[in-house]
Amino acid sequence: MQLAVLCVVCLLPSSLALPLPPEAGGVSEPQWEQAQNYLKKFYPYDSKTRDGNSLEAKLKEMQKFFHLPITGILNSHIIKIMQKPRCGMPDVAAYSLFPDSPKWTSRVVTYRIMSYTRDLPPYKVNQLVAKAFELWSKEIPLNFKRIRLGTADIMIGFARGAHGDAYPFDGPGNTLAHAFAPGPGLGGDAHFDEDERWTDGSSIGINFLYAATHELGHSLGLGHSSDPNAVMYPTYENRDSEDFRLSQDDIEGIQKLYGERSD
Template sequence: MLSFLLSLLQFIYLQPLFSSPICRRGLTRTTIPEETTNNGRLEGKIIHYRIAHYSRKELHQNMDEMKLKEYVDNALRKAIKLWEDVINVQFIELPHTKANIEVIFTTFYHGDEYPFDGKGNELAHTFYPNDIIWHGQIHIDDSEPWGPSGRNLNWVMAHEVGHALGLVHINDDESLMTSHYQGFQQAIPKLHPCDIVAIQSLYGWFVL
C-alpha cells in the first residue's frame, strides 16, 4: 500500500518537462509538444486498434515475411492487453478499418512534421488523443533493426500505446512510460504502479 501511495505522489508531482512523446535510446529532448496536464483520452468504452502499415521485409532480412508480420501483430496485441487488463475499456482489433489507435511503420519524411532520422537515435513517435489530425497514430521507424537481436519492439510498442491513450513520460526508470529506452532489460514489458495510477486516472479502474 505504501509503495502504491508513493507511486501516486510521484506521478502527480514529478511529471517531467520533456517536450514530446518521441522515444529515443536515452533521456533526450524531443520535438512534438508534450502537455503535462491534459492530452485528452480516447472516448468510449470500446477502442479499436490495428496495424495500418507493416514493416517492410527488405529492411529486415533476418525474418521472412510471415514471421515478421506475426512478430509485429503479437507485439501490438501484447501491448494492448497490458493496458486493457487495468482499465475499464475493451479493445477490439480491426485489421482493415480505420481505428482509434493505428500503428504505421515508416521511414524518414512520412507526412507529418517530424521525419525519422534513420537507424539509431529516434525509435518512434506517437500523437496524443487531442491532436486534431494525427490523434492515436503510432509511427515506428522502420530503419531500426527490430527483433530479438536488435530493438525491443515489444517494449517500444507497449510504451507508445501508453502515449496513444494519453499518457506523458513518467520520471522513473522502472516505469514503462519512462523516456529511457529500456532495450531488453524487460524482456516482457510490465506496468509499474505509477503507470497504473496514471492510466486509471484517465480511463477508470478495471471492472470484472
C-alpha cells in the same frame, strides 16, 4: 603578397571560433550542438515564458526530469543520456501534445496496423501489438479491437524519414518511434522508425514489445514519466520480454485517466 594574406585569413575562422558559453561545461563543440538540438526537440520553447526559454533553463528542466543535480551546466553524463535511443515525443508535459489530459471516451477503441517492418513476420507484429494493448487493458476499463480495413482510432505503422507528420524519423538510433494523444486525425496514431532493427526479444535490436507498449501509452493519453522503472520513461532500455510488465507508476498514471478495471 595579397594572395598569401588571403590564404592566411581563410585559415583563421576555425581558430577564431567564438568560445562556448559557461553552461557548455567544457564539452566539445559538436557535443554542445547536439545538446542544443536535443533540448529544442524534447524541451520545446514556451511562447508564454521568456525567462524560462534560455538553454540554461532548458538544461535545468532536463536535469530535474532525470533527477540529476540542477546546475544548468552540461556534463558528460548528460551527453550520455542525450545519446541514448528514445521516444520522439517531448519530456515536459506542459509543452508537449498532452497539455489537457486527453483520453478516449468510448469503451471500445479500435486499432489498425497499416504497415509492417521487414525485421519481423507480420503475425509476430500482430501478436506483440495485441500483447502491448493487453498490458494496458488489464488495468483500465477499455477494450481494444483490431480492424483490417478503414480508419481506426489508433493507426499503427512503420516508416522512414518524413512520413506525413511534423516529426520525420532520423535513421538508425536516436528517435525510435512516436505517438500522438487521443483525438481526431493523427490523434492516437503510433509510428515506428523502419530504419531501426526491430526484434521480438530473441535477437539483438530494439525490443518491439517494449517500444509498442510505450508508444501506445501516448496513444492512450500518457506523457513521459521520470521514473526510470516506468514503461513511459523516455529513453529505451532493453528489458526481459518474459517478465515485461507495467510499473506501478504506469498503472497509477493510466488509471488516473480512465479509472480501474472492475472485472
